[in-house]
Amino acid sequence: MDTNPDKIDEKFYDELKQHYTTEEIVELGAFIGFNIGYHTWFGTLGFYPMFTPDGRLVDQEESARIYGDKPISHTKGAIRRASEGLSRSTTIDVAE
Amino acid sequence: MAIIPPVPCDQLETNKFQTRMELAQELMVPDTLFLQIMAHAPGYAEALFDAMYQSHTLGNVDHCLKEIIRIRLARLAKDDYFGTLRSKKAFDLGLSEARIEAGCGDFETDTQFSAAEKWALNYAKLMYTQPKKVNAAFYDLGKTLYSEPKIMELGAFIAFHYGLQIFMRTLKILPLAKFEQPI
Numbered sequence: 317m318d319t320n321p322d323k324i325d326e327k328f329y330d331e332l333k334q335h336y337t338t339e340e341i342v343e344l345g346a347f348i349g350f351n352i353g354y355h356t357w358f359g360t361l362g363f364y365p366m367f368t369p370d371g372r373l374v375d376q377e378e379s380a381r382i383y384g385d386k387p388i389s390h391t392k393g394a395i396r397r398a399s400e401g402l403s404r405s406t407t408i409d410v411a412e
Numbered sequence: 413m414a415i416i417p418p419v420p421c422d423q424l425e426t427n428k429f430q431t432r433m434e435l436a437q438e439l440m441v442p443d444t445l446f447l448q449i450m451a452h453a454p455g456y457a458e459a460l461f462d463a464m465y466q467s468h469t470l471g472n473v474d475h476c477l478k479e480i481i482r483i484r485l486a487r488l489a490k491d492d493y494f495g496t497l498r499s500k501k502a503f504d505l506g507l508s509e510a511r512i513e514a515g516c517g518d519f520e521t522d523t524q525f526s527a528a529e530k531w532a533l534n535y536a537k538l539m540y541t542q543p544k545k546v547n548a549a550f551y552d553l554g555k556t557l558y559s560e561p562k563i564m565e566l567g568a569f570i571a572f573h574y575g576l577q578i579f580m581r582t583l584k585i586l587p588l589a590k591f592e593q594p595i
Contacts (some may be wrong), residue, residue, distance in 0.1 A: 317578055319488075324582040329415045338416060342452040345579040346460055356539060357567050360546035394511025 317345075318352045368398035415583050417426045418448035429495075441468060441482070441499045467572055470500060471565045473558075476507040476528060477529055480515035481536045482573050483568075487516060488540060489577035496587050505522065529559040536570050567584050 317324055332341055333407045364379035374382070415499035429447060436444045442464060450457035456477070478500040486589055487518070499507075513526065519525050519533045531554050538545045554563050 317582060321578060321582055326415055326584075329582075338452045340453075342416060342450060343456055345582065346450065346453070346551050346576065348579075349575040349579030350460075350572070351575070352578055353571035353573070356543050357571035359456065360543055360551075361549065361567070 317348050369395045370398055372398065416449050416452065419451040421448065422463050424448070424451055425454065428458055432458065432465075435465055436461070437468060438518055439499055441467065441479075441497045442494070443497060443588050445493075445585065449583065449585070459513060463572060464576065467493050467565075467569045468499070471562075471569075473532070473562050473565050473569070474501070476502045476505050476511075477532055478566075478569055480512050481533065481570060483512055483536075484516045484533065484536055485540075485570065485574045486577050489574060491577040491581035493580045493583075493585050493587060494573070494577045505520055532566055535566060539567075540571055540574055550565055 317397050329341070336344065364383050366373060366379070368374055368379070368382055382394050386392070421433070424430075424447070429451065433444050434509070436442060436447055442461070443558055446464075447457055447461055450460055468482065469475060478499060479499045483495060483498075486493075489531075514522050514531075515533055519530060525533065535546065535550075535554065538550070549561070
């Protein structure tokens with residue numbers, strides 16, 4: 317839907333109907349559309365999550381250091397960087 | 413046959429949909445067909461209609477400007493359903509088809525739009541074509557023309573409507589009836 321919406325044609329929906337109910341298809345479509353719209357907008361706002369992967373409330377500067385310039389998986393360093401920041405003040409160990 | 417057949421009106425739960433169907437008939441954006449399709453997932457239908465209706469008709473940004481933006485986005489999304497719909501409220505407020513076309517065209521050199529209107533139209537234009545240009549400098553300029561709440565209102569409006577237009581495009585539906593402006 318985001319990259320090649322022309323491919324989401326009747327045939328695509330016919331296949332989808334073999335796996336999902338109409339209610340689920342409507343739910344999925346609206347959910348995907350909503351997220352396409354909002355992720356791009358949020359991306360322009362330049363803000364970062366308020367919480368680290370391990371649940372600490374952090375300021376935007378530290379959050380930017382943890383999460384990096386682009387959204388990344390928590391397994392790609394965010395948890396490690398969060399635990400490094402945490403170790404400066406406490407000794408809680410966060411496994412990655 | 414429609415990809416997602418609309419739920420017949422007489423099968424919609426009155427307590428959930430009657431008022432919303434009336435609002436849809438009154439504003440025409442979205443029309444009742446949107447509710448009938450979304451009604452397959454009733455909770456989504458209620459929430460999405462409310463968000464769509466309120467983001468378009470409430471708030472502090474001019475409704476007519478948002479109507480132009482909405483149509484511009486629908487054309488970008490290649491969604492004939494939302495691109496064909498017209499807000500009756502915007503028409504009542506004096507928005508003409510000529511002004512809509514101007515806003516969907518080369519508005520940047522068009523003297524009928526104020527600097528603030530041009531920034532808002534550019535916000536919608538760039539968001540899904542060149543989002544990297546919607547940067548801190550772009551927002552700094554926006555803050556000289558709009559309050560932060562208005563910028564949030566515009567951004568949320570753009571994101572929400574474009575997202576649903578992308579979905580509706582795939583369903584290949586058209587409005588039940590186009591609101592025709594009297595000549």
